[in-house]
Amino acid sequence: MHESVTYIETSIGASTCTYRRWRNFLNTSMEGFLWICGAIGLLLPLSIFGYICFEGVNHLSISFITEYPKGTPLGTSGGIMPAILGSFFLALIGFILSFPFALFGGIYLSEYGRETKFAHVVRFFVECLTAVPAIIYGLFGYAFLVVFLKFGVSLIAGSITLSLIMFPIMLISIQEALLSIKDEYREAAFALGVSKIYIIRRVLIPRAWPSIVAGIVLAVGHAIGSASPVLFTASIYFSKGNVSLDQPVMTLPTHLYYIVSEAISMDHGYGTAIVLILGLLIFNLCAMFLRKVGSLKQ
Amino acid sequence: MMIIYNNMTFVIRSLSIAYKGRVVLTDVNLNVPAKQITAVIGPSGCGKSTLLRALNRTLELVPGAEVKSGEVYFQGKNIYDKDTDVQIVRKRIGMVMQKPIAFPLSIKENVLFGVKFHKNFNGKSKGEIVETSLKTVGLFDEVKDRLNDKAYALSLGQLQRLCIARALANNPEALLMDEPCSALDPISTGKIEELILQLKDRLPIFIVTHNIAQAKRISDYCLFLSDGRVLQQCNTLEIFENPLDEKVRDFITGRIG
């Protein structure tokens, strides 16, 4: 639609000038190319999600969400309730363990240690940490938490491992969110004779809140979806859905991994994938809501 | 010496200021009586904002800024004494910046921002403080139905008046304004000038301005700075009638700006 309008406009003036016609052709095709690249961003997730839905939607049912796995081999029937619970608690506890450190760490780096050598060094290592593949965290969690600290393969070992993954992502996004607030805000507040803590609490955090939530979503979403950090530290092939800190749990990504790699049931696999994606979707929606509420309050 | 300070709100003695070792303000001396509007004028970069920030110790928020020598007495007490509480100094000497900044809070909470921190209610309720402060700046009728809405929906002129209300709610004993009208349209500027004249009876006001006509309209006393030095300081009428220096004359007749 847009292209055709441009074309008509140009064809009036351009009939006398091939150069202009050529230039407009370039502009139009460039815009079209950029549009296609942008559209890939929409098409890619939609088609992946669409395909998985198409394959697995018949398999979704109430019992799939509320029952534990059954059948021989295990997983051919029944549901994935223990995996949902396991993933939920792993992410929740991991988040609770890491968020305070990320928040206070980000505040320190941005508001107290800005431009100090310490802040630069910390930032460098934290950035390295975000680039470490998830399987390395899994290996570390296994060697240090499971074996050395004798936690065993358990919910707590997995949660701590996930918190290690979430921490650097959240720290960096919180630091960046605070850094992006112009100094004018700090100056205007300081000029009223208030303390730094008061400014952080009432000006900087509310202002950075949407970006902070975005960082949380990124970190937690990343953690829920990864199989490798929990594979050796927290996950078990089968559980009836009881959750306890010192016991292993089933998780959605590892369940998916077992069930597909052992060729147990593709249907079950697709069903699990839908639940995982829906879970992330719901989580994102909650976050969007939280973002609104956070920026509306006060 | 004490006699001089008694009826003066500000007494500035040989104040010199440097940024990272580079001196940008040299040997400023000034006595400011109560109820005086002092205009600070001069070409861009001459040190007007620096001087203003030194008067309520917000200068030290700028990395590298340093008072090299001199004293600033406010109500007879040097605000640069070691035992002064910076927060109290800033509370007592309010400031309004060039660019109005709305905190990410409601209009009401913006007004109460300093008051709540200092627990400075003077027996009044929060509602009363919000109402009187907003009425002083002539904003109350415009926003009384949306006190709980976010402040950044206001227009620039309204925002600047909100910032003044926020400073006044703190119950300051002096007010520093750094080009408070430079981002505003003529109507908003008029409103703020009116407000400044109205506030004059309550507290001494410093105003930095690029607008010579504005300085002439509202100020009692003028301080002309150039390259960090005071070229002329005298009653406003006098500086316009009898500019001592060529630079001052060129500036106030609009030949340089």
Ligand SMILES: Nc1ncnc2c1ncn2[C@@H]1O[C@H](COP(=O)(O)OP(=O)(O)OP(=O)(O)O)[C@@H](O)[C@H]1O
């Ligand atoms: N943060 C800073 N670091 C180093 N030098 C600075 C800093 N802020 C200001 N200066 C310098 O100090 C001098 C005075 O600056 P100041 O901002 O006080 O000028 P001004 O008179 O307010 O100018 P304007 O009219 O443009 O606002 C200028 O030469 C400026 O370059």
Ligand SMILES: [Mg+2]
């Ligand atoms: Mg300035």
